[in-house]
Amino acid sequence: MSTVAATVDNSRASPLIGFVTLVVILSIMIVVLFVVSIGAGRVAISFQQIFSSLRAHDPSLMSIIIEQIRLPRAILAVTVGATLGLAGAALQGLLRNPLAEPGLIGVSGCAALGAVIMFYTGISATFALALPLGGVAGALIAVAAIYALAGRESSILTLVLAGVAVNAFAGALTTLALSLSPNPYAAFEIFFWLLGSLADRSLEHVYLSLPLMALGWVLLLTMGRALDALTLGEDTARSLGFRLGRVQAQVVIGTALAVGAAVAVSGVIGFVGLVVPHLLRPLVRYQPGRLLLVSALGGAVLTLAADIAVRSIMGGPELKLGVLTALIGAPFFLYLVIQTRKAMR
Amino acid sequence: MSTLTVHDLSVGFGNRQVLDKVNVSFSTGSLVGLIGPNGAGKTTLLRSMIGAQSFAKGQIQWDGSDLHQLDRRTVARHIAYLPQGGVCHWPLTVEHLVSLGRLPHQSPWQKQSAEDRRVIADAMAETDIGALAQRTVTTLSGGERMRVLLARALATSPEMLLADEPVASLDPYHQLQVMTLLQSMARRGVGVVVVLHDLTLAARFCDRLVLLSEGRVIGDGTPDDVLSVENLAASYRVTALRGSENGEPFIVPWKDLGNDFEREKR
Numbered sequence: 001m002s003t004v005a006a007t008v009d010n011s012r013a014s015p016l017i018g019f020v021t022l023v024v025i026l027s028i029m030i031v032v033l034f035v036v037s038i039g040a041g042r043v044a045i046s047f048q049q050i051f052s053s054l055r056a057h058d059p060s061l062m063s064i065i066i067e068q069i070r071l072p073r074a075i076l077a078v079t080v081g082a083t084l085g086l087a088g089a090a091l092q093g094l095l096r097n098p099l100a101e102p103g104l105i106g107v108s109g110c111a112a113l114g115a116v117i118m119f120y121t122g123i124s125a126t127f128a129l130a131l132p133l134g135g136v137a138g139a140l141i142a143v144a145a146i147y148a149l150a151g152r153e154s155s156i157l158t159l160v161l162a163g164v165a166v167n168a169f170a171g172a173l174t175t176l177a178l179s180l181s182p183n184p185y186a187a188f189e190i191f192f193w194l195l196g197s198l199a200d201r202s203l204e205h206v207y208l209s210l211p212l213m214a215l216g217w218v219l220l221l222t223m224g225r226a227l228d229a230l231t232l233g234e235d236t237a238r239s240l241g242f243r244l245g246r247v248q249a250q251v252v253i254g255t256a257l258a259v260g261a262a263v264a265v266s267g268v269i270g271f272v273g274l275v276v277p278h279l280l281r282p283l284v285r286y287q288p289g290r291l292l293l294v295s296a297l298g299g300a301v302l303t304l305a306a307d308i309a310v311r312s313i314m315g316g317p318e319l320k321l322g323v324l325t326a327l328i329g330a331p332f333f334l335y336l337v338i339q340t341r342k343a344m345r
Numbered sequence: 346m347s348t349l350t351v352h353d354l355s356v357g358f359g360n361r362q363v364l365d366k367v368n369v370s371f372s373t374g375s376l377v378g379l380i381g382p383n384g385a386g387k388t389t390l391l392r393s394m395i396g397a398q399s400f401a402k403g404q405i406q407w408d409g410s411d412l413h414q415l416d417r418r419t420v421a422r423h424i425a426y427l428p429q430g431g432v433c434h435w436p437l438t439v440e441h442l443v444s445l446g447r448l449p450h451q452s453p454w455q456k457q458s459a460e461d462r463r464v465i466a467d468a469m470a471e472t473d474i475g476a477l478a479q480r481t482v483t484t485l486s487g488g489e490r491m492r493v494l495l496a497r498a499l500a501t502s503p504e505m506l507l508a509d510e511p512v513a514s515l516d517p518y519h520q521l522q523v524m525t526l527l528q529s530m531a532r533r534g535v536g537v538v539v540v541l542h543d544l545t546l547a548a549r550f551c552d553r554l555v556l557l558s559e560g561r562v563i564g565d566g567t568p569d570d571v572l573s574v575e576n577l578a579a580s581y582r583v584t585a586l587r588g589s590e591n592g593e594p595f596i597v598p599w600k601d602l603g604n605d606f607e608r609e610k611r
Binding site (some may be wrong): 222233240241242285287 | 355392394395396397417418421422424425426427428432433434435437438442445446449450451453481494497501596
């Protein structure tokens with residue numbers, strides 16, 4: 001029957017690229033960009049130097065730059081980017097809404113608030129894990145609030161409005177914390193951290209955030225089939241044997257763990273979770289389950305590339321990564337809104 | 346033969362009693378029409394029978410065991426559900442959408458087996474959508490879309506299919522086609538419960554009708570018995586023209602009894 005189907009098919013052309021090929025291509029892009037990321041910056045480092053220094057552990061200036069500055073930055077670009085891409089795809093699958101994005105619906109903002117509170121109260125100084133845990137707690141509250149306000153069969157409008165509300169609230173509280181800050185220098189620090197950046201991070205940041213992120217990834221990546229089933233609505237998904245309550249809880253907790261930990265080390269990097277799933281969705285033929293893994297990989301690719309770009313495009317002070325993704329992402333979001341309006345007519 | 350039994354089921358939304366002590370049972374191998382006016386509780390009854398509706402009182406049993414005690418995936422393999430409206434949130438390909446019906450038969454990381462592929466191909470052949478396999482769902486007409494969703498339910502190979510108004514948005518040709526398909530499923534041993542508004546389709550195709558009105562079962566039996574003048578007046582508040590063509594009945598709603606009837610009842 002499939003041969004008949006192929007000849008009779010008159011819809012738009014099917015994607016030419018298979019799922020495995022797509023995963024391999026994205027993985028190769030990550031490896032290449034990772035190496036470029038270590039090489040890029042004020043001090044140019046050649047590939048040979050990167051490999052020899054990573055192998056030998058010699059205490060030269062070059063290997064200090066690589067191990068303490070460039071390597072953590074490249075690793076965080078991969079983990080944070082993967083988190084944002086994956087969380088975007090998972091939230092969009094759960095809410096069946098292409099505009100659900102951790103930054104846009106206030107999850108990143110609340111995670112930032114959680115981290116700021118840890119910072120502000122000084123708890124983060126007493127034990128290091130407090131910062132990412134604060135981020136996770138903030139993100140958890142945000143995802144739960146969004147789900148309560150706009151979950152179920154929500155329209156795009158309700159979701160975005162709920163996001164605006166959560167974002168505004170988190171923003172207000174963060175500003176409050178900033179304005180009450182006894183030390184103006186600390187407030188300045190927090191302000192720049194909020195803009196989202198991967199500069200000047202250490203391997204410590206990687207160790208702190210990676211376990212929580214990895215746990216979140218596992219929770220989200222195993223949701224593929226449930227999200228596929230949800231395409232047909234909640235009742236049908238139930239009738240196909242999925243426990244809706246468990247599915248919802250797993251996506252909410254997975255997103256909170258991964259995004260909360262990511263935001264705690266990188267600040268708010270917006271729009272990655274919006275742009276990446278949208279671009280990759282046609283390539284996996286709109287299957288929400290398959291979109292998860294490729295969005296994670298795609299998020300890492302985009303974040304690595306953007307983080308290389310902020311180091312390369314300006315001579316003066318480095319552009320913040322979150323600013324760059326917003327500069328690209330906001331017009332893209334506008335474009336999506338216009339597309340959605342057209343589709344609704 | 347398997348049986349889905351509803352005991353004393355009561356469901357309320359706030360102050361409104363949607364189902365009131367409903368007792369009814371459905372067996373495999375027959376096509377049962379679930380009829381009744383808007384708001385009678387038909388959808389609520391179907392949703393209760395797949396475990397999507399919580400209820401205050403009553404019990405639902407599959408072959409004697411409480412539905413809520415059974416493993417969800419096991420229930421999913423036995424009972425398929427086709428909701429009203431034909432929702433599909435993403436523009437999936439027809440083939441992928443139909444393959445979702447196999448989910449209850451696959452363990453989480455298992456790939457499609459030869460058996461899965463065979464059942465999917467059969468379901469698509471039976472609903473005559475083979476030619477649409479690579480089309481995206483959003484490009485289909487209403488009739489094609491309903492057939493695709495029906496194929497998804499068939500792909501589950503259920504013992505019982507609960508279909509909520511599957512012919513509501515279809516033209517007469519496709520209505521007859523879907524009803525014939527449901528009838529042939531019943532002949533092959535599947536239990537089919539179908540919500541219908543068209544009384545002729547109900548009278549012609551169904552082995553048995555269950556008439557719901559204001560949350561209660563007021564008729565349960567052969568189409569002849571259930572579609573009596575009194576029952577139609579009490580539930581739908583209409584009179585109907587009746588007749589037969591080649592021994593098969595038709596029944597056409599004719600006049601609403603409207604306010605006069607309401608007044609007389611008081």
